Structures are given as C-alpha cells and as structure tokens.
Amino acid sequence: MNPMQLLQAMFNPPAMIDQFMRNPKIANNPLAQNVLNMYRNGDVQGLQQMAENISKEKGTTVEQVSNDIKRHFGFM
Amino acid sequence: MPGYGNNYVMPYQNPQTMNPVQFPVQTAMQTYQQPVQPQYNYASVQQPVVQPAVQEISGRFVPSAENIVPNEIPMNGGVALFPRNDLTEIYVKSWNKEGTIKTVIYKPSEDEKPMSVEDKIKNEISEMFTKRFDDITSKLEELSTTISGFNKPSNNRNKKEGE
Numbered sequence: 590m591n592p593m594q595l596l597q598a599m600f601n602p603p604a605m606i607d608q609f610m611r612n613p614k615i616a617n618n619p620l621a622q623n624v625l626n627m628y629r630n631g632d633v634q635g636l637q638q639m640a641e642n643i644s645k646e647k648g649t650t651v652e653q654v655s656n657d658i659k660r661h662f663g664f665m
Numbered sequence: 666m667p668g669y670g671n672n673y674v675m676p677y678q679n680p681q682t683m684n685p686v687q688f689p690v691q692t693a694m695q696t697y698q699q700p701v702q703p704q705y706n707y708a709s710v711q712q713p714v715v716q717p718a719v720q721e722i723s724g725r726f727v728p729s730a731e732n733i734v735p736n737e738i739p740m741n742g743g744v745a746l747f748p749r750n751d752l753t754e755i756y757v758k759s760w761n762k763e764g765t766i767k768t769v770i771y772k773p774s775e776d777e778k779p780m781s782v783e784d785k786i787k788n789e790i791s792e793m794f795t796k797r798f799d800d801i802t803s804k805l806e807e808l809s810t811t812i813s814g815f816n817k818p819s820n821n822r823n824k825k826e827g828e
Binding site: 614617618619620621622623638639640641642643646647648 | 735736740741742760761762763764765766
C-alpha cells in the first residue's frame with residue numbers, strides 16, 4: 590500500500606477493509622477474516638466475545654490487556 | 666501537448682528496475698515533462714506481487730500437552746506442531762476464527778503390509794475348516810451325552826436284575 594492509497598483508505602474505512610480482505614496473508618487467516626467481517630457488520634458483541642476468548646486462552650482478561658496497553662502508552 | 670506527440674503517456678517506473686541505458690533518457694524526459702501535469706497512474710502500475718506462499722512449520726518437541734504455551738501458536742492462520750518427546754502423539758494447534766485454540770492429536774499407526782490374495786484365501790480356508798471341526802466336535806459331544814443317557818437306565822435295570 591503506497592502513501593496515497595493509505596490516505597484514501599483512511600477516509601474510506603469500508604474500502605480499507607476490502608483491501609485488507611484481499612491481502613493473501615489475511616485471506617488465509619480465519620481469525621483476521623472473522624474480525625474484519627464483524628467490524629464491517631458492526632458486531633460489537635462478537636468482537637467482545639472474541640477478545641474474551643483470546644484473553645482466556647492466554648490466561649488473562651480483557652481488562653488486564655486494556656490496562657497493560659494504557660500503562661504502555663502512559664495513560665495510567 | 667504540443668511538441669511531444671499526442672499519444673505520449675509517461676509511465677511511472679521504479680528507477681532501480683530500469684535498464685541502465687534507458688534510465689538517463691527517461692529521467693531527462695521526466696524532468697522536462699513535469700511542468701506539463703505528469704500522469705502518474707499508481708494503481709495500474711504498482712500491482713501487488715503475489716508470491717507463492719512458503720509455509721513454515723512452527724512448534725517444538727514437548728514433554729506433554731500441558732507444556733504448550735498459547736503464545737507459541739501463530740495467529741497468522743497457520744498451525745504449530747508439537748510432537749511429544751516419546752513420539753507417542755503429535756499435537757497440532759491453531760487459532761479458531763472464534764478466538765479459541767483448536768487442538769488435533771495425531772497418534773502413530775504401524776505401517777502394516779496389505780494382505781495378499783493368497784493369504785486371504787488361506788485364512789478363509791482355515792476359518793472354514795475350524796468352523797467345520799467345531800461343528801463336528803459339538804455334534805460328537807451331543808452324541809456322547811445322548812449315548813450316556815441311553816446307557817444309564819440299562820445299568821439300573823441290570824442292577825435290579827442282579828438284586
């Protein structure tokens with residue numbers, strides 16, 4: 590993606606998602622495909638559930654991950 | 666565009682991919698052309714190059730399934746292979762689209778030779794004979810029980826006569 594395309598995509602999120610979906614790396618990744626589909630359809634509950642599943646598998650919680658990110662960027 | 670020909674369209678070309686002989690000429694033309702609205706067409710020139718995917722195997726030998734950490738499983742859609750140290754099982758782990766880890770366990774199977782036709786026939790014949798012998802044996806046992814049944818009353822009768 591060149592800078593022009595990146596700028597265009599920032600002003601057009603659906604197009605950006607389509608572009609991501611066409612990326613061979615994402616096309617072969619069921620997890621990423623599901624995330625993009627849920628984002629496109631506005632399925633917030635599904636995204637939340639997925640975040641909880643991943644956190645649970647990794648032995649942590651969504652809140653803990655969120656706090657870690659905030660701490661990393663100096664918000665806490 | 667007067668003086669440059671009507672059908673001249675300046676293509677975008679990466680200087681690194683250009684022919685060394687061609688490059689200075691093109692550069693000169695580009696610099697000369699710039700004031701007259703160059704027509705760059707990024708979308709048509711810069712097509713994403715689809716390279717054949719080289720699949721790498723991730724994973725390691727583990728003493729048991731409990732020793733596998735979720736961070737070892739790639740989130741790029743691939744799988745990770747974890748053979749047990751004693752090679753009794755291989756755990757294949759990947760992330761589901763729901764965000765959970767899917768595990769498939771492979772167990773070894775001995776490489777057995779397929780049975781030949783002759784062996785099959787031999788087996789069938791031996792099975793058939795075994796069955797026949799079993800039938801004959803069971804019939805003989807039946808006969809012996811019936812014969813012993815016939816003999817018992819006659820003995821009693823002889824006993825009575827002797828008394």
